[in-house]
Amino acid sequence: AQSVTQLGSHVSVSEGALVLLRCNYSSSVPPYLFWYVQYPNQGLQLLLKYTSAATLVKGINGFEAEFKKSETSFHLTKPSAHMSDAAEYFCAVSGNQFYFGTGTSLTVIP
């Protein structure tokens, strides 16, 4: 069975501060892992994905995520938050089916 858990349904950071959104996964097979971003009233947009090629994955808009098998984690980070990063972020794992986390709403404080 596969699943993902996103820790923290709401995260607030100051503009220019580090963004850290947490995701832990559960998978009985080597997983494919994803981060998506959703802006208000829009569909989900793929930020990045891990497919076992490299543990540090770089995505769009300056985001990156690191796959840590020992911690079963795939946390999303960005060194410096921008106002335009305010959105909902979803972690997902893929096996025989896609499983999404419940989402983390990111607020950026000016």
Added chain:
Amino acid sequence: SQTIHQWPATLVQPVGSPLSLECTVEGTSNPNLYWYRQAAGRGLQLLFYSVGIGQISSEVPQNLSASRPQDRQFILSSKKLLLSDSGFYLCAWDSRDTQYFGPGTRLTVL
């Protein structure tokens, strides 16, 4: 390149009225297609998926149904809408273990 369309973008319907939401994919053939729903402030709920024409799998029993009359067309329907059907409906397709989403339809049932 592949694109996915959904219409209408927004819809306001009275309780008990019928529903038809359409999703089409361009630039690919025989895609796996998915319908998700997001209730206000909640995560993604998988409603239906389809691996081919006429092949529909339902994940959640409810008053909604789905059909796939053509290879790249996926329709979500209801004969009688309930208040609880309000939400943001997302269509998605997958390629190489990655899901890609349409822009969504905001449905409000009054």
